[in-house]
Amino acid sequence: MGEFELIRNFFAAAPCAQGGEGVALGIGDDCALLAVAPGEQLAISTDTLVAGVHFADPCDPFLLGQRSLAVAVSDLAAMGATPLAFTLALTLPTVATDWLAAYARGLNAMAQDCAVRLIGGDTTRGPLTLTMTVFGRVPAGRALTRSGARPGDLLCVGGPLGDAAGALPLVLGQRQAAPAVAEPLLARYWSPQPQLALGQALRGKATAALDISDGLLADCGHIAAASSVGLQVVLDTLPLSRPLVDFLGLEGARAAALSGGDDYVLAFTLPPADLTPLQAAGWPVHVVGQVVAGQGVALLDAAGQDITPGIRGYQHFPETP
Template sequence: MGEFELISHYFAAAPCAQGGEGVALGIGDDCALLSLPAGEQLAVSTDTLVAGVHFPAVCDPWLLGQRSLAVAASDLAAMGATPIGFTLALTLPEVSTDWLQAYASGLDRMAGHCQLSLIGGDTTRGPLSITMTVFGRVPAGQALRRGGARPGDLLCVGGELGNAAGALPLVLGQRQADAALVQPLLDHYWSPSPQFALGQLLRGRATSALDVSDGLLADCGHIAKASRVALEVNLEQVPVSAALQGLLGAEAAVQAALTGGDDYVLAFTLPPSELSSLQAQGLAAFHVIGRVLEGQGVSLRDRQGQDITPRQRGYQHFRETP
């Protein structure tokens, strides 16, 4: 296992592994040690990405390095947590210096962007797979959970939806298009930006939140179920990028925005008074797309207020061999 021990030393030398706020002890002992300010709780989330299941088995390792951390970190943003660090469990079929250098460089870039320190992990031989466990801190009682939405609240999202789903055929090389259309979508797929600032802004304001990973309608369903309420989405208010519309056309773009996954923008519910307060401070840089009602489930309304809720809501995540 000598080669693999060398890999550990390689990651230990990365800038993101040199410690940071909250990291009392980083890589190199049996455990890492984290410190929390008094009155704060630790937020923890684990995500696994498997080659050929969650990303193409052959892909740019620099992009993979970015995406693998961002996907996990987005769960911290969804709780309103301030980022601290992460562990990396990397399983590799073989040791390739070029691959590792590029992967570590992409990882380091995203770690810097998210202000997350690499605090430990494990490197093993086997089929390519990446498990990240991410850590953040949040004042006790202020974490954004899924179960607090109340009738009368507004339903909001933190950014455009559907871009990652639109990018998928491009990522898989099944489709080609103008670089001007393609690049913003590919950027969003490979380098999603966890909405930490928005999550922290929503502490003590939003009544529920999560990050959109399974698709807007499916994830709204999670809030509705946990909060025991109904959510109503207004189709025309769902934000869709010009690039996605250009690539897919208006109708398919909206469809992608409703059922596509992997967007990693926040969806949340907000009392109207909190919206007014944020608007008054110029802090409402997000989109109101619907409202919370008594009842259960998720419904979709068109411009005329007609119920056009589709049957199929789920999103089939990336699958290399359909």
């Protein structure tokens, strides 16, 4: 048995690979088989992380296992889907048992958190690259998309922004910070929590949604384009965490929120009448602007003046780290 076959058996034995609802056939055949209940559709998303491009190499394999799955599952949250399963295509330069065991532990921890099952994949030799394809179920016709925002809707986000971008200098070892600041920021970078429950609660309410991976301004641009509307973001309404403001100052924290990547917080548009019931039910819904007729994304100050910067957020494929 070759070493890569051993790896497959290793993942097949992981707790997160032991079947589960909707999994008719898991790892070990030419295909996996998923059952989709009548009246439901399957939501599918693929994400690739390349060593040295999307994460520092070397890095902690346990944290990478958590993060690589969370990033992919976040797309299911953005559609209001319930996670079902995922495949992992893992390309490795060498077979290092300790690395793999730690990676699998991190993957498994996040899979348990998200109730998602490993059903297959591929293991190959080459430069370290991870491609996850995730599957969720959603009632037919009720998935959240990017295309339904209407003028008059509120623009909302599901929590503080910018923490993961703020953590980047810590991840790269370029800066240091006291544990009270560093730990919460690093946790947001390495262990993003896909807002699955919020996404499901927004079905039938939010008119458009996505998860913020490239910074609020850039991602709002996707909603504006898909919905053929304009979006206005009001600078001083941005929710910012205390550790981020302590670390970067208010201006730096706002820049991270607007243009930093890797938040994996939901951004969505909502008819005003739906705001209070959602907040009253305890959902984290922060109004950061509104939808208007027009196109593109504008940044406004508290007085309503347009202060849109030239930047449009991260390029989608930042070369850092």
